[in-house]
Amino acid sequence: MLEDKIESLWKTGKISQTIYENLKTWLSLGRDRKEIEYLLEHDLEELKDSFSQVIPFGTGGRRGKMGIGPNRINIYTMMESAQGVADYAHSLGIANFSVVIAYDTRNGSESFAEKVASVFLGNGAKVYLFSSFRSTPELSFAVRYLKATVGIMISASHNPPADNGIKVYWSDGAQVVSPHDVGIIEKVKEHNPIREMDLKEGLEKGLLEYVGFEVDSKYLELLQSISIYPQREFPIVFSPLHGVGNTNGFEGLSRKGFSPLYRVEKQCLPRGDFPYVKQNSPNPENPSAMEEALQLGSLKKAKLALVTDPDADRLGVGVFHQGEWRLLTGNQIGIIILYHLIQSMKAKNSLPKNGVVMKTLPTSSLISKIAKKAGLHVVDNLLVGFKYIGYFIENLPPSQTFLFGTEESHGYLLSPEVRDKDGAMAALAMAEIGAYLDRQGKTILDSLEEIYQTFGYHYNEVRSITMPGLAGRERIQEIMSYLREKRPSRIGNMQVKRILDYQEGKEFLEGIEKEFSHPFQGNLLYFELLFPQKPWEGFFVLRPSGTEPKIKLYLEISSPPQKRPIKEQEEEAKQLASQEMSQILKDIGLEKE
Template structure:
């Protein structure tokens, strides 16, 4: 504690005491805010805390101070601001200090191998990256920092290329401008998984003091350096080498949504010879406010984020368009489709549909070229469409398709593959795809290259990506997936989500929208359970996680999955269903089948959401 000789601080403490007495803030928020007003190490934030108190912003004060922003299994992500439940230099510094303490446990060699840091175009990303570097250097850890913003997949590549023991990305991915984050990668280039994630969390929670060193001094001591441009060149060359066909006769539109994609996707497409490429100039400038994106929300999963790109595509009569999120690991895809009546429209493809298209394209080209390995492996998460597995197996590929949500689990499978197996492709429904193993996270640049080639080949056949998707549905059946997000806020929101999950476990619904629940798969318990008796039917392997799957068909293709988000304050419902498609079904009849299937699946998802709300 500092000696309180400033009358303003006394006044703020008195107001804080009064706010607690009047029930405006909790005891936890009071204690934390008091510390941030008076602690010597937190002097930088005193005026911001005082402003919240002076302006009686007690709701914000409560949310910002009632708890510490969790350092989850991948790192920290949240709203920027003052307080322990916000992203700021203190919480970023604590994250770096905890990581440094964990690395130090592995000895001098680990510290010398060091950590590489990248950051995206978000507000304060560069500042947070430099702050992290100062903390690492203060702990005697060799640190490499990208001079300018770079994509998350390039950071993953850099970890492997430089041989560092860990990597850090400063980004909040596709979140709104108010957010930022701190994500940790381990020596294989994948996000941290057990046991490293839990051990790092434990160290972060112990942090009291930050050990820091000026970067110029660290550079003189050989502890700090900037990443060479050769890393950029090697990464772009490796992605370009994944090309499967030479056809480049396709018209493309691309927007990085003010993010880092201009350093990865754009140079890959140019290097590989795609000359008919049109850029959304209004969204090219790096800007953490995302000024020219609808609602300033740079999430390619949302149709509104691709509005300007679609407008340009119409103007130039493009064949396919891409958008990428700020750290360029997710790729949004849309294509032109002409129906049998000659009506052209732009179709935004979801992550499951793109995963299906890429699985088929990669499988077919490798088979045509005689390069399909005897034991090739396709990997997906449990909420990603089962159609990926069906297609992969049709090409004779092995599948790992029951992973928890998060690309880090795909990276873990790649790392643990036996020598006689070869990774072919990985996909997750939230616009994440990976081909090649030199990156161990989803990579929008790789996906853009392969999709551009696929679109070019289909154009030569007078077909679109959407046409080919429909032909795959006729071959394998109509697979449909649906996502519903329910946002929560504050301590009560978090508690309500916990009650929902506990309630669904204790009293699982016996049916959803009139359809019987055959079994409930509880990934936390590692068991499939009979909903009527709650007895275990069989064990379920794999990493444990807070996920429940309500299975509605014997083939398990029809189901609804519920899980709390690991990166945002929300609970997520994933619906999945499959219907047979007759080969002689007309276009109109097929569209009718799609609509009926969508209605059925939506009823199941809404039914589970209602059941969860009852228990919350």
């Protein structure tokens, strides 16, 4: 009997107590018996990983591979998520509970959305379900516009095709943070009975309402209202990478009147397997995802290529500069947008004295320097995840005005009416900036060099090491624990001036330990660095990814303004970063990964 085989594995130490308990619970609910039997015989490691934990809320909600078990995205974990949200809302005594649900073009997203809707209907909620795929930022906007209690986005953002996920938003339009995320997971773990109502019955009872045109119109009006420069004649190529970006990115560019405007037509097909994206990886952070857009750009003699990820909350940018295409990093895009936003508002005498700029910890410190020089307030100690920017927007004092938020992983926001990163807003901003500079005979890269000359050169390198499965998670935890306990005085060849441990809430400054307060805990270590090579300085950040089985390393090398050519500084910084990152990987045992 299957249950006996599982018990034997547990008793002989081949599976852990947690895996054993999760398997027993799953089988007791009548789920996936044949699939479990198959994995037991043919792929024990996959079975162990699938049942090793209840898939947690990370930086982007609950996200992961589709498959069986509580550590996979499937119809059960989706419905349990919805039931957990409903139970949590009921526990707070919320009256007139309502939910907005959107979904992207990934495999299974629409059917997942309908199942989630049926659960909320079964729990007596008013449900607003988008009639077809939409972007994550529009979902965030819709929560606020429709005055809903909760928002649900079915998406795995830029993850591989085998993944899907669910993002949960609260009434402020931002993704849930503590205590809501913890409260929801606790309700999920209770395995309360899942209550459902057929969508047809929900329509007949007036509990289900399909939405689209009205919300679209209001959201697109918001996009049109955000403007940095008025120039529009500028050749641009756009691609949604088989995702939803046509609904906000391309539509926004079209309505703004940018011309000529081209699309990568074969990547406009709404396909969850991303067939015309190289390596089927729809992540604008990866140069391979930009290839088709750059090829079309060369054919059409375009000067800017803009690419959004499948749920259109991130933006990749290519700039035609000195006869070739150059890709901007996520940091560089944020730097350009913020600098020109400030310059434009200064010229219009509209820069708020109480304006606030926000960034996450691994994001370039140049963001803070630009904002501070303009007299703006800066919140730059945020954990990774745009939900923290959303939280701080909601909790700004009335005397302050949100101006701009960014994270290095290609996320940007220019309006508090949306509380998540918005690829369309960023696309419109970059298009306007590119057109404005083109009128002056410059490119975005020319402008970036001028910024470096004013503020000093900043180079940021990011490494993502994939460590899949249960063994990978355990190895990542070992690395984090090792550095947390060792508290090294050097990282690579660099002296550590200060360490901030955001999980333990401890600061180590030149060997002296003290506690520091922060609204949120997170498994992140921040090292402030001093380089032996003057005038370079910087920081190093280490954290497990909250959306994929990876450990992420961030290194910044920066200097005050120098008289040397920027190209010379860039080459020196890149060489230094490469050497130091290699040494860091060796020091923590990842040089072969």
